[in-house]
Amino acid sequence: MFLKHVWYNILDINIQEQTMKTIIYSQSHDLTIPAQIIQNGGIVACPTETVYGLCANALNETAVSNIFKAKGRPSDNPLIVHIASIDMLDQLVKDISPMAQALIDKFWPGPLTLIFNSTNVVPAIVRAGLATVAIRFPSHPIMQILIKQANVPIAAPSANVSGKPSPTNARRVIEDMDTKIDAIIDGGSCEFGVESTVVDTTRELPIILRPGVITAQMITEVVGNIKTDSFDKTPISPGMKYTHYSPNAKVIIVTGDNAIKTISNLVKANPTAGVLLPQEYKEQFINIPYISLGSENDLAQIASVLFEKLREVDDLGLESVYTIYLPQVDIGEAIMNRLIKACGNNIIFAGG
Ligand code: TXA
Ligand code: MG
Secondary structure: OHHHHHHHHHHHHHHHHHOOOOEEEEOOOOOHHHHHHHHOOOOEEEOOOOOOEEEEEOOOHHHHHHHHHHHOOOOOOOOEEEOOOHHHHOOOEOOOOHHHHHHHHHHOOOOEEEEEEEOOOOOHHHHOOOOEEEEEOOOOHHHHHHHHHHOOOEEOOEOOOOOOOOOOOHHHHHHHHOOOOOEEEEOOOOOOOOOOEEEEOOOOOOEEEEOOOOOHHHHHHHHOOOEEOOOOOOOOOHHHHOOOOOOOOEEEEEEOOOHHHHHHHHHHOOOOEEEEEOHHHHHHOOOOOEEEOOOOOOHHHHHHHHHHHHHHHHHOOOOEEEEEOOOOOOHHHHHHHHHHHHHOOOEEEOOO
């Protein structure tokens, strides 16, 4: 009798896990309950200055494994551990090189993730078995309060289903995560819109594993020489090998001097296709679904809306969308890194 009762309880828990009631908190709420959810091993989506994160206690293996489940994330792709004070760093990392310290002093709190040699305090599941751990001190006040109130380091990947564009507002988190996690804190739209720059500090020269708002030039100014993880080789950052950021629609990048003319011809011949372009080309695409990225002269603005615009491609029910290369300077490097991944090598060369 007792055993039967226990068994039903287990079934109940399983059913609840699949159809969990996800509570939405507006940013005016105090964060006592979301912080308690984290302490009790639950998952809360929270805004950061880059994208929304799926937050759980980084020191609780079960909670972390539930993040992987909610996202459908491969277990060999490690998570970033978020802290809200430099004091929290000491227990997590073995050593801080002078180069790492210089980057911390300049860019934390902010959109920069640093890779360190990990202590055993960080569970292996967080690191996907690597000897290193990724740490970020976010600047977003809501994320900082959540970490401080929960009083634990927080593991947080972007709050999308694995492979989809990262969510930059609560509506997109709900789209991917409703019924899969305990709560979502709605903090409006994220400021930067692309994920943090990831820099490996465990080698002699810092290596940029993922470009972001903190650009190669900004890092070079602080530490001198740097290396960039080449796309052609096996990536050092496990996450970079996966197709990422893709809407359901096929994304096609057209490059070369005749890019706009070529897109115009291709899209006219295809009633289920649209374009994802800076606003400057609008008059060349009359009666074509046109998703505007904003002005090509403001790459920071384009970065801040890029993932939202990729999701709008699916809202319009398009089967394919054409876009162009933007200048790969400064934040443009992060934009093109994400777009090239989104297109899964669908690149057309159009002269030039
Ligand atoms: O802006 C951000 O970084 C957001 C917000 C939520 O903080 N987070 C985020 O997490 O983008 P995620 O899991 O989507 O991306 C983490 C990236 C992946 O490419 C992963 O492979 C890499 O960081 N990474 C994590 N730990 C690593 C490690 N020990 N060594 C190398 N790369 C690592
Ligand atoms: Mg991600």
